[in-house]
Amino acid sequence: MPAPGSGQSHRDLHRGGRRHERSDSRSRDHDHHRRDRSDPRRGVRDRRRREGGRRGGFRGRDEDADDGRRPRRRPARDPRRGGDRDIEEIRLSSGSDSENGDHGVEVISEDEEAIEAQAVALLEDDGWDEEDEAERRIQELRMKRQKLMNQLEKSGTALVQPNPKATQDTGGDSFKSEDPYYSEMKAEEEGQDGVKWKTAKSRSASQVDMFALEDNNALVKPPDMSGTTQDGLENPHLTDNWDDAEGYYRVQTSEVLDTRYQVFAYTGQGVFSNVVRARDLAKGGREVAIKIIRNNEIMHKAGLKELEMLRRINEADPDDKFHCLRLYRKFFHRQHLCLAFESLSMNLREILKKYGKHIGININAVRSYAQQLLLALKHLRRCNVIHADIKPDNILVNETKSILKLCDFGSASHVADSEITPYLISRFYRAPEIILGLKYDFAVDLWSFGATIYELFTGKIMFPGHSNNEMLKLFMELKGKVPNKLIKRGMFKNNHFDDSCTFMFLETDKVTQRDKTVAMPVVHKTRNLSKELFGEDQVTNEQSAKIVEMDVFARSLIDLCHLARGLIIQEPRLVKLKSPTYILGDLHGNFHDLICFEKVLWRMGPKLVPANFLFLGDYVDRGQFGVEVVAYLLAQKIAAPAKFHLLRGNHECRQIQKNFTFHRECIAKFGRDVGEKVWESINQVFDVMPIAAVIDGKIFCVHGGIPPPWMGGGLIASLDKVNKTIKSPEDEEPLVWEYLWNDPYRNEDNEPLPSEIKKQLGMNELDGFVGNYRRGTGHMFTDKALNEFLARNRLSHVIRAHEVKETGFSVQHRQRLITVFSSSKYCNGSNEAACVLADNNRIRLIRLDTAG
Structure with a gap:
């Protein structure tokens, strides 16, 4: 007043x-x-x-x-x-x-500066000006590349396409062999048909970050512009000129989808779809990420299943409190089902590479991300949904790196509809019950969550196995022998254990380079999780x-x-x-x-x-x-x-x-x-x-x-x-x-x-x-x-x-x-x-x- x-x-x-x-x-x-x-x-x-007070006068x-x-x-x-x-x-x-x-009284911090130093920020936010400049240069180069491709097509010069096997799905493992961080991994997976796909020089299509502005390591096929002229007009002499041979939609920069979404960046493609960034002209230019499902009956059904799952999850969280990616709307564009999502900045894989390569990110960031991810899992449990593909690639953060969202519900299912399959969930985050062929529930997502949090804190893969068989061996080196009663109940027990429940380890002979089976009646516990998390300085009982x-x-x-x-x-x-x-x-x-x-x-x-x-x-x-x-x-x-x-x-x-x-x-x-x-x-x-x-x-x-x-x-x-x-x-x-x-x-x-x-x-x-x-x-x-x-x-x-x-x-x-x-x-x-x-x-x- x-x-x-x-x-x-x-x-x-x-x-x-x-x-x-x-x-x-x-x-x-x-x-x-x-x-x-x-x-x-x-x-x-x-x-x-002073004298009067001290002398008692x-x-x-x-x-x-x-x-x-x-x-x-x-x-x-x-x-x-x-x-x-x-x-x-x-x-x-x-x-x-x-x-x-x-x-x-135990002194926790000696002074005000020590207290302030302990309350560190989640992540340092340095170098953004340089990154923005780099992204701008990348966009310029991509535009020049597109013009060059159009000129080559007009002149009749054949375009060199990538090897189709380079995009073969290997179970969703997200490790880039061109990055030294992942080059140590021999990315080899057994397909359900028994064929081994070598991916030492390629990436799984599902590895592609659907929201990354640029993914230089992704060996996926770029948008095929063969159906357009140099000016971007359709060629009437070609049939289905807006799709390629595999049913992916050919996207053009500045193209307007559904009369409201103007494309400004191509993100990448996966098994089910390709993804672009666009501006919603009906919402004042708000950025969105659009997932364009392949024009294929199987993929279309999978897209409708994901759409229904997203609707159920979003409707149960109207206030957006549980950190699941928001679906704005769906529409059809040239016979393709399209899903418009909220646009975020980076995934946790990119966060690790930028801020915690080999060493992990700040503990306060790990704590915050873990809490938000647990809220998302709690919400999925309330909705009776199993995500079945939790990994750093499918977890996005906003520009300030403070808000996390769980995305990619293409593998999600109702808990009552779960089907036993040995290759559900990306291999490095796959739970033991999936590999053994046991009936599973929400716990498989919690296992993937634990492996993800370990990776965020240490910067290393928790279970870097090359096959399901090696994954079981790594599990037992940490947790000990799998109980016999669980082994006997597994549908795939014969792939990894004999009749006496002895583990049969499949390895390559160092001399002949041929596969051989080694019986391991006892698998000793050789890993110390406390040492891995806290280094040589072990946590004492007092600590x-x-x-x-x-x-x-x-x-x-x-x-x-x-x-x-x-x-x-x-x-x-x-x-x-x-x-x-x-x-x-x-x-x-x-x-x-x-x-x-x-x-x-x-x-x-x-x-x-x-x-x-x-x-x-x-x-x-x-x-x-x-x-x-x-x-x-x-x-x-x-x-x-x-x-x-x-x-x-x-x-x-x-x-x-x-x-x-x-x-x-x-x-x-x-x-x-x-x-x-x-x-x-x-x-x-x-x-x-x-x-x-x-x-x-x-x-x-x-x-x-x-x-x-x-x-x-x-x-x-x-x-x-x-x-x-x-x-x-x-x-x-x-x-x-x-x-x-x-x-x-x-x-x-x-x-x-x-x-x-x-x-x-x-x-x-x-x-x-x-x-x-x-x-x-x-x-x-x-x-x-x-x-x-x-x-x-x-x-x-x-x-x-x-x-x-x-x-x-x-x-x-x-x-x-x-x-x-x-x-x-x-x-x-x-x-x-x-x-x-x-x-x-x-x-x-x-x-x-x-x-x-």
Whole structure:
């Protein structure tokens, strides 16, 4: 809400928008104004203040006192002291247990930079300008090549066609022999008819990435332009001039399909179809991928089957949440069934080659892709569909590499219609039950998923067998002998085992180069999966236990947040408490100090202490253990809901946490996906936390300060009228924003007078309030504004947090305003930690010796 006469909003005081605080961890005094170092009185005044505090001579000193000495004792009910409450300082030690300083807390990251380094991006996005230029050059060369072919055809010169055997399907194995990465593989597969197809210099037609803009290694036949003239017109002297001899449609660049799809790139062809990229003229030029089914009765039926499968899968996921490729529509073009899909960028095979050749991609990327792929498999199971061809080539990602989609449902089938065949699924991702001839279900997709994830993480094929027989041998080298009862149930057991279930390994004799059969009664386990995944540095039992522990911790914390939110949302926005009450200020992820407070104040548990415990917010950011601090406080809240009370601070807001460290801390400790869930669960608790509390009807407690009366802050009772759930206080409840951000005006250290500040900011007189120029948002309030606020609400004191203090606390404005800070050595500083005890007619300031 804009201040009267100001002409601007309280959010517009700083041109940086949401830049409320400096995020540089070295600027420990971000909550302080900049002191004038030219003031000759500054050194003397600071030295006196330090000496007075350290020698114990400072007790309840008023920072606004002009003489800098301890205030003279006044009668107990002198109204100038803010009621009948005495203020004194107490110094406590957390005890001998704190000598070690860590209290059993394990340091996960040493500093803010380490936390940020752990939260790495999924993939680096470098070199795109060079790739775009390369793609443009490739398109130019392809256009020149097409013109040359047309000229050769017109002149009658014979065109050289590829060897038809070069496109023979070998079971869908996607390994390019021209790439050194795959040259080690002897790509040889036994067809169902017993014929061996040599593919050492060729690729399977199903290997072709249907969405890749260029696939230089694909030895597939290019679009035959023999049916067109140089100008692209049909030759009336040729029959069926839009199809080649095998039924593939001859595609021309810039051709318009179905009067709306303008082709701009040819991707490649597979067994069932060829694929082009086009722009949908009816949708503003949206890019699509069009799969043109071969003009063949068998292929046409297969295309209709895939169409029906895609419709079922897409209709069951109208919100596109389960990462299956979307089918836009189908149409017929010159007797060809055409399927228009959403267009994506790369497949995971290309991702591996570009970002993780031989070594695998980043673990955070693997985690994200695995989760999305599992969601796709979960959706297929709900639809009773088996994909039956999961591999990196059939998994696409978008331009940002963050979203994954499962594609190519040509081999998919209903689980009830599954047929036993030994060559279902590409060989390197083929499950044992397929090879043995057992009845199979959704588990075969899960096996392929595991092999794919292994390949993404290591950059290597998990089971690089050259035949089904060798694949079984590789399985047993990892998992051990196949149980005899499974072997006996297999339809193809005789191909690999004898009557006694002894494995018969087919290999080539090194001397004669002839095939021979070797009986292997025992196949020893020779592979160590842990070593393959983590290298020579084996995962110790302690490290393995830590991984499991963090996973359990994440799930437990999410459940804890759910329970705590149910309790806190029932509380009023203004909590009313009775003394005695301990009041703690900012913790900022300092779990060590929190445990020290526990040992001093509630060692036996809060239920056994005849006092309440009130926390003033700012539990996270800048400290290393924000997650642990929140988990501890929420657990205590659930255990003692009438004793533990948690108020909201300005750092209990999502945008502030993203600007500082808590969001990165969650991701670093739990991984990107789980960390996001933990972070959101914690913030859902923050959304419903109370804003302020009042003790004995006299002491007002809040994180920041008092708000201007014209913003609805005249009476504290108005807090109970605000919403129960507030995700963004700045946008939803400006009054709450003022309570979280406002600061007291201080007249020491040469701070500009309010009138000078108002003049600089172009604001009118605001009854004791001025724009908070130090933070760029909210207001600062003077002694006049504080007195009016206390009188209007019949209060005696305001206790707040929000600002770091060298001694852990400060007393201002005629001892009516107390600031407490409960995190020592904040941002590697030298400040102490403190808390406040409000006990009937006394306010005790307790300084905690966290090093003793």
